[in-house]
Amino acid sequence: MVPFTTARATPTALTLITAVVSLVTLPLVRLTLTVVGASPAELPVLLPAVAAAAVAGPLTWWLGPRRSLPAALGALAALWTLLIAEPLRVAPLVGVTLAVALATLVLLVRRLSAAAEDGAGRVARALALAVAADVTLRLFGDLWDPLWRGGALATVLALVLTGSLAAGAWATAQGTPPPARGGGIQVALLGPALGLYTVLGSPAFLAVWAGIPVTLAGVWITLGTAIGVAALSVPLPRGVPIALPLAVTFALLPSPVAAPAALLALAVLPYVVRRALTAWERTATTGHGALADLALAGAGCGVGCALVLVPGPWLVVAGAIGLGWAAGESVRPARLLRPFGPVVAASVLLAVPPLAGAARPAADPLPVDTAGGMYRLLNWEVTGTPPDEVLAGIEESGAQVAVLHGVPRGTPEAGGLDLPAWLEKRLSAETVWAADDGDRRTGTLVLTSLPVSERAEGPGYAALTVTLTDGEPSRIGAGSALGPLLREEAEVLALPPSAAPAVAEESGFHPAGRGRIFARELLEFGPVDAGPPAVTVYVP
Structure with a gap:
């Protein structure tokens, strides 16, 4: 259903349009990181793509203030529709679509600043609600982005957003917009804000850093955004922006304090964004007219978003410091009126994640029959493999x-997917996780429905002892750093990435999927002499 009921672009309609564009922009950011990459080496490719948001300036000059925003919304609707087809999700088209989305947000800030007394506050509220809705949609798909996973539901969701964008283009084309009163160079600060929302609004990121379940991480995030929406309607001390960089710093530390720190950061971020967008209202200009101002704001928005998303905590903290500093330079914005509707919407979104988890059907166990001391083991490098193919490969084996090696937990390249959590919802199995050295968000995952009598986890390796049907134990070790484990335990079936055990009755290479599987080895183990099927097979 299209959320626009009036023919003219009232402040309320513009706020709804901003929320829809923000809800489109967030998955576009993740898709860009998936297609282009998020490493510093990919920065020369990523920066020009998002810096193309400077098109906001020439678009306004070419089409005029009345037609530029409808044209941007129409272009975004068309490009978004093209991306529904998976073969078209290539770097150039994805980058251009993200740039147009950022340019559209810049133009919306300018229009809202002219149409409402507190346009910046409305933008901040719309962005926070979009983040809550985005988290809710992703939790329904267990962090596999529902807009990109394919299928009828994904197509319907994408088309609903397309229709909403088209309706927004029609609504903003009605009437004559009032003269612009804001939306200068400071609108570039939308970029770091979007980057912070992408990082802090990732349930997988928070689950890994805080050591909590993904659903609980989603509750922390939506609670933070709900508080942030409510805080826009009450007076707050001028020192609140200082809390943002401090909260972001603690949220990036791998400890239980990351969850409340992320909540605090998300609670104050809408307030900080509102104040930052009104900073230097009379001086944030180039002196060369709206064309130059909008072009610089659009380019800065894109570049700022890209820099915050580059791996490493320092640029994320720097983005928070920049927003906090700009907010401190702002005059106190007007208080938002009529907070009831947005707060109710945020509260409803807060209740969705636990309800979604409770409604899920029971998971299926892995096979448990090991009669005769024989069991089958799947050793698989799954880097770049879609989760449904991973699940099908496990079940078919x-x-x-x-x-499983190369398992992502909220990495940008995986679109924020937490593969262990996704599999745990569909397979009733004991899991042991071993994060890779230097990166807590990738590693090795061991799943089994056999009884586990002992388990151990260390830097870069995981070990567990399973009990077979006849009571015999089998010790299994897996990971990228098995040296410490093998020095302590002589009899362990060691499985490094892409390596097959030396003793196997049957082994082979089994390609599957779409060519993105690097190695998949199905192995069968029986008794070795009279002892259990456990032998040392790998020594680094």
């Missing part, structure tokens, strides 16, 4: 133990 009939393995009692599955060892």
Whole structure:
């Protein structure tokens, strides 16, 4: 259903349009990181793509203030529709679509600043509500982005957003917009704000850093955004912006304090964004007219968003410091009126994640029959493999133990997917996770439905002892850093990434999926002499 009921672009309609554009922009940011990459080496490719948001300036000059925003919304609707087709999700088209989305947000800030007394506050509120809605949609798909996973539901969601963008283009084309009163160079600060929302609004990121379940992480995030929406309607001390960089710093530390720190950061971020967008209202200009101002704001918005998303905590903290400093330079904005509707909407979104988890059907266990001391093991490098193909490969193998390497937990390249959490919702199995050295968001995952009598986890490796049907134990170790484990334990079936055990009755290479599987080895183990099927097979 299209959320626009009036023919003219009232402040309320513009706020709804801003929320829809923000809801489109967030998955576009993740898709860009998936297609282009998020490493510093990819920065020369990423920066020009998002800096193309400077098109906001020439668009306004070419089409005029009345037609530029409808044209941007129409272009975004068309490009978004093209991206529904998976073969078209290539770097150039994705980058251009993200740039147009950022340019549209810049133009919306300018229009709202002219149409409402507190246009910047309305933008901040719309962005926070879009983040809450985005988290809710992703939790329904267990962090596999529902807009990109394919299928009828994904197509319907994408088309609903397309229709909303088209309706927004029609609504903003009605009437004559009032003269612009704001929306200068300071609108570039939308970029770091979007980057912070992408990082802090990732349930997988928070789950890994705080050591909590993904659903609980989603509750922390939506609670933070709900508080942030409510805080826009009450007076707050001028020192609140100082809390943002402090909260972001603690949210990036791998400890239980990351969850409340992320909540605090998300609670104050809308207030900081509102004040930052009104900073230097009379001086944030180039002196060369609206064309130059909008072009610089658009380019700065794109570049600022890209820099915050580059791996490493320092640029994220720097983005928070920049927003906090700009907010401190602002005059106190007007208080928002009629907070009831937005706060109710945020509260409803807060209740969705736990309800979604409670409504999920029971998961299926892995095979457990190991009669005769024989069991099957799947050793698989899954980097770049879609989660549904991973699940199908595990089920088709009939393995009692599955060892997966290169497993993502909220990495930008995986679009924020937490593969262990996704599999745990669909397979009733004991799991052991071993994060890779230097990166807590990738590692090795071991799944089994066999009884586990002992388990151990260390830097870069995981070990567990499973009990077979006849009571015999089998010790399994997996990971990228097995040296410490093998020095302590002589009899362990060691499985490094892409390596097959030296003793196997049957082994082979089994390609599957769409060519993105690097190695998949299905192995069958039986008794070795009279002892259990456990032998040392790898020594680094």
